[in-house]
Amino acid sequence: MWAARGARRRAVHGRGRRRAPWVRSRRRSYTDAPMRRPHLIAIAGASGAGKTTLAHHLADALEVGPAAVIPMDAYYRDHPEYDLAKRAAANYDSPDSIDVTLLRRQLDLLRAGRPAERPVYDFRTHRRTEATISLRPLPFLLLEGLLVLHWPAIRGMADTRVYIEIDQATALARRIARDRRERGRDEASVHRQWRATVWPGYLRWIAPSARFAHMTVDGAAPLEACVAAAIDQVRASAPATSAARSRSKTRAN
Template identity: 40%
Template sequence: MSHKKHPIIIGIAGGSGSGKTTIAHELYDQFKNDRIRIITEDSYYKDHPEMTQEERDQINFDHPDAFDTNLLISQLQDLTSGKAVEMPIYDFPTHLRKHETVHVEPADIIILEGILVLAIPELRDLMAIKIYVDTDDDIRLIRRQRRDMAERGYSFDYIIDQYMATVKPSYHQFVEPSKRYADIIVPEGGGNQVALDMLTTKVRDILRRNDLEEQKEE
């Protein structure tokens, strides 16, 4: 296996509902083997069991301080060093970290996707490829509403209140400005087949390079 040779991290950022998760999974589906992993920034929200549910509901989840970035960086470094990690699981209805974890084995390609992965310098420094998914604000809001009601059990009023109070301001303060750090900007979200084809080709090149280097060492 070449997992310990030259694993790389591909960062995929963009606003909530931009399509970054779709791109990450479509890229993963092109290979469907043990050589590529997806790490989601959402899994690394800080755990606040000392707070009440009402207090946790008021957290700005679109601010860099909401994330346990130190743990995320540590686990990414472990993965690129050939070590397995236990990725946390975040429960969105309660805003608490679950006791269970997800066991993640190292791989040649680590896809890191999340709203702020390009906004944090320490994360950017770990990335070989930086991608920003650029999607119209109205489309992102509609997608977020559908997802949060269907998957996270949020009410319509809570979603809109949260969007106006924290999501929209934080997008303009933290997320959108991080676009300038991207190597590739993908318009039209997850529906951009040209961008997906380009990324797939790049990943294949990386895997091919790792295979060649492994053969040279045998």
């Protein structure tokens, strides 16, 4: 398991921390910076691999903060016509469970420099709430979720694509701890869902998407090493992204 949060922050933000080349010593608001298309980082992997943890610590290292993290889980389809028992029994590991049209539309808005209002999903009721969360076109955006490298249209938007590998035992232990802590689940129900949909879905849709990643990191490795490796990949992706923008501007002129 990755280290405690305080230690992680010291590892990322302590002396000698590694920054992306565009990050200056003085924090600037996104409104101060010249407008450019956000650099989209997609992070995929099995349930319990550490996608959310890596996304938030990478956002801290890039100095854009938690507002830059976009969870794929927020885009689960809403089924008010189903009762709670039917919603709880649904397959949430299938690509069909995600409103990918809405996700793509909101990513298009952000990449065009416009804000978007993402949904908020309640895992206890398996429903979208009436609330939304504002997304802004920050210099870096981090999309994290099981299937973000599965869909060609979504992974095609990502400037940096990261896949997290993890062994099944570690992933399951993390899933049990999270679902008991955050989603009101008991261990037996987590085991049933894991066997019925989670691991079969991983084998069918998620693991095959690893080949589309620019880099793979070990979800059991020290977090600071994963953050540093991801920043190196962002740095490597930046020249290609800038060149593509320049070519696009030249064609437009």
